[in-house]
Amino acid sequence: MEIETLIMHFKAYLSLNEEEIQELSSRVSIRTIKRRQFLLSEGEKCKHYNFVVSGCFKMYKIDPAGKEHNLLFACENEWVTDIGSFHTEKPSELYIEAIEPSTVIQIKKEDLLFFYMNYPKFDRNFRVIIEDKFVELQNRLLQTFSSTAEERYLSFLDQYPHLLQRLPNTQIASYIGITPEFLSRIRKELSRK
Amino acid sequence: MEIETLIMHFKAYLSLNEEEIQELSSRVSIRTIKRRQFLLSEGEKCKHYNFVVSGCFKMYKIDPAGKEHNLLFACENEWVTDIGSFHTEKPSELYIEAIEPSTVIQIKKEDLLFFYMNYPKFDRNFRVIIEDKFVELQNRLLQTFSSTAEERYLSFLDQYPHLLQRLPNTQIASYIGITPEFLSRIRKELSRK
DNA sequence: CGCGACGTTGATTTGCCTCAACGATTGTGG
DNA sequence: CCACAATCGTTGAGGCAAATCAACGTCGCG
Numbered sequence: 001m002e003i004e005t006l007i008m009h010f011k012a013y014l015s016l017n018e019e020e021i022q023e024l025s026s027r028v029s030i031r032t033i034k035r036r037q038f039l040l041s042e043g044e045k046c047k048h049y050n051f052v053v054s055g056c057f058k059m060y061k062i063d064p065a066g067k068e069h070n071l072l073f074a075c076e077n078e079w080v081t082d083i084g085s086f087h088t089e090k091p092s093e094l095y096i097e098a099i100e101p102s103t104v105i106q107i108k109k110e111d112l113l114f115f116y117m118n119y120p121k122f123d124r125n126f127r128v129i130i131e132d133k134f135v136e137l138q139n140r141l142l143q144t145f146s147s148t149a150e151e152r153y154l155s156f157l158d159q160y161p162h163l164l165q166r167l168p169n170t171q172i173a174s175y176i177g178i179t180p181e182f183l184s185r186i187r188k189e190l191s192r193k
Numbered sequence: 194m195e196i197e198t199l200i201m202h203f204k205a206y207l208s209l210n211e212e213e214i215q216e217l218s219s220r221v222s223i224r225t226i227k228r229r230q231f232l233l234s235e236g237e238k239c240k241h242y243n244f245v246v247s248g249c250f251k252m253y254k255i256d257p258a259g260k261e262h263n264l265l266f267a268c269e270n271e272w273v274t275d276i277g278s279f280h281t282e283k284p285s286e287l288y289i290e291a292i293e294p295s296t297v298i299q300i301k302k303e304d305l306l307f308f309y310m311n312y313p314k315f316d317r318n319f320r321v322i323i324e325d326k327f328v329e330l331q332n333r334l335l336q337t338f339s340s341t342a343e344e345r346y347l348s349f350l351d352q353y354p355h356l357l358q359r360l361p362n363t364q365i366a367s368y369i370g371i372t373p374e375f376l377s378r379i380r381k382e383l384s385r386k
Numbered sequence: 387c388g389c390g391a392c393g394t395t396g397a398t399t400t401g402c403c404t405c406a407a408c409g410a411t412t413g414t415g416g
Numbered sequence: 417c418c419a420c421a422a423t424c425g426t427t428g429a430g431g432c433a434a435a436t437c438a439a440c441g442t443c444g445c446g
Contacts, residue, residue, distance in 0.1 A: 387446105388445100388446095389444105389445090389446090390443105390444095390445090390446105391442105391443090391444085391445100392441105392442080392443080392444095393440105393441090393442080393443100394439100394440085394441085394442100395438105395439085395440090396437105396438090396439090397436100397437090397438090398435100398436080398437085398438105399434105399435080399436070399437095400432105400433100400434090400435075400436090401432105401433095401434090401435090402431105402432090402433090402434100403430105403431080403432075403433090404429100404430085404431075404432095405428105405429090405430090405431100406427105406428090406429090407426100407427085407428090408425105408426085408427085409424105409425090409426085410423105410424080410425080410426100411422105411423080411424070411425095412421100412422085412423070412424085413420105413421085413422080413423090414419100414420090414421080414422095415418105415419095415420090415421100416417105416418095416419090416420105
């Protein structure tokens, strides 16, 4: 069952007893998502934490000029949510879209709060996860300030080799903050070496 | 006393009983920092969470070309730490430097863990804080992808008006990811309007 | 006083974008 | 299963935002 995946994920961080597993099972829901289907669109409130059981998503913003900017990709065993909208309960400015046919486990805010209230270990679990993500994001920002597009591309290849087969170059370009055309030129230059 | 500031800070998020206040008082230390003095230098392990009681710090990286890139400024009632190095206990790549004469409260890792273990509310407190910081950082990254330098500068003015009097333009330029020369041109252009 | 940080300005360069065009590939509806 | 559309990758020409390098005046500070 899909929920097993989630339980295994938590158990990597903390121990769960039978009661907690029961609560988990009864308080999450499983959704199957088609390619190009949205978990969240601009203007909607983000009402769930989404845990990716299988497949892959991108979370991105569309700027006033109509261009997409990828904030992150989320594959198996990762969480994807617009934390800002989830907290403030204001409309999101982001999209979360399936890149592949996917399965996710969703937790509603009230249920997440239930876990926070009754089992503080979940606070810790999500604190640790987001601290790691925060460090990643800091490094990414530093890199966009201090490195060329080519360096960022190479570092992307290095950091996310498993994503390469699953993503068109267009999406990678958007993630590292350049145009597809320019990425193409970078790749050409690299292959010349 | 300085510790009062920290207690007030926590009380904005959670309630503290007498015992917890006692533990806090006995497990933190207070340091006075001169202008241009470092809380952390590249190559050192980051061993403390630092809470700014008074004054102001910048956390930045020096890239291979020798240029500084400001990750953040931390003033009164904010935390400043290289979370990555703090967790992994590997040498940091960052500097934390006082911009003004400052006072900080430091918590060592073992003491922070003590609070996490014995009073889970601290997990929640720091989870919430970092979730907010994470959202901020995401927006900043999106902005560097989708906005011009002038827009980022205006948005900085908008978001951190209280920092303006305390920072030279050089530091702002580094924060928004441009050179001081170019910021000067932007400001000239803006004043022309 | 003198030195180093700061702000400014000019001339030049460059990394990356824009727009446009084209073939190859993928996917989709009839 | 084919035909057509949409997405994708590539290439060229030209343009622009921002960096670089250099010079100079000001100010605060030790």
